[in-house]
Amino acid sequence: MTARESLALITETMNNNRKDIIFRSGKHFILWGVLLTLFSLAVFILWRATGHAQWNFLWFVMPAVGFPLAHLLDRKKDADLPENVFSRILSSIWLSFCIFSVSVAVFTVLYVSVNPNPIGTIAVGASLTAQIVLLFGMALTISGFVVKNWPVIVAGFVTGIGGLAIYYIVDLGAAQMLIFTFAGVVLALTGVIIKNLRR
Amino acid sequence: MFPKLDPILHSELRLAxxxxxxxxxxxxxxxIKKQTGATSGNLSVQIDKLSAAGYITVEKGFKGKMPRTTCRMTPAGREAFSTYVTALQEYLSAGK
Known part of the structure; x- marks a missing residue:
């Protein structure tokens, strides 16, 4: 092998390796994006039809469905794919998002259930969407920086800050779930972009 | 005077x-087999050579009921790889 051929081999192998690993992350983005879209639409429809905000408890089912599906997705084809620094950072970002979102939701439910002040509890319960959409936007923006993709970075800002702005500007009621529908579509599209980085 | 290229690394499969x-x-x-397109036998031989040079560690275990062989680069391997790449770049820049 000449020096040029050796360097070309190193570059090609490292690039293929990096793309294969990031490709797996793309599949997870699509899975969670689709789930987020479906669950937000389900909550929106049920909440609007019945007038009961309690349909939001359906959100707790999403991780219970999503994590086994994600596990199955990995077992099927990419079981032997190793972790690299990018995939580890992406997993850490979204695992942190999941933990923070579920914690905020649980604390809100607990607060609302024990607090006797109805006006205060409504305000706390209602701000949950704003908090989670902001966390989501931050997680997506950082993911965009990790994969060095401007559309994903911009989508993160638009979803997080735009979602927050829409929430505060418009009195949305059940329709606030459509902010998450938009976020779900953006997440799935991010997955498609990440998968296409392989090419 | 050009630095000598590490003979352990200067092989297509071991470098991959x-x-x-x-x-x-x-x-x-x-x-690794899938990524390199090598045969199991050839890959085993080359992995043994890298392991004997102290560039990688090889760990045999199980994932569920399936046997699993995991390879990991050692700090010495990382150093050798970095030196090798630097040497290649020196060869190329001298050739310009």
Whole structure:
């Protein structure tokens, strides 16, 4: 092998390796994006039809469905794919998002259930969407920086800050779930972009 | 005077294995085989050579009921790989 051929081999192998690993992350983005879209639409429809905000408890089912599906997705084809620094950072970002979102939701439910002040509890319960959409936007923006993709970075800002702005500007009621529908579509599209980085 | 290229690394398959391991924490034998397109026998021989040179560690274990061989680059391997790449770049820049 000449020096040029050796360097070309190193570059090609490292690039293929990096793309294969990031490709797996793309599949997870699509899975969670689709789930987020479906669950937000389900909550929106049920909440609007019945007038009961309690349909939001359906959100707790999403991780219970999503994590086994994600596990199955990995077992099927990419079981032997190793972790690299990018995939580890992406997993850490979204695992942190999941933990923070579920914690905020649980604390809100607990607060609302024990607090006797109805006006205060409504305000706390209602701000949950704003908090989670902001966390989501931050997680997506950082993911965009990790994969060095401007559309994903911009989508993160638009979803997080735009979602927050829409929430505060418009009195949305059940329709606030459509902010998450938009976020779900953006997440799935991010997955498609990440998968296409392989090419 | 050009630096001498490490003969352990200056082989197509061993270099490909090291390039894969340079970007990950560790990698499964089957994954390396898939990425390099090498046969199991040839890959085993080259992995043994890298292991004997102290450039990688090889760990045999199980994932569920399936046997699993995991390779990981050592600090000495990382150093050798980095020196090798620097040497290649010196060769190329001298050739311009």
């Amino acid at each position: 294995v090291m390039s894969i391991l340079a970007g990950v924490e560790d990698a499964d034998f089957t994954y």
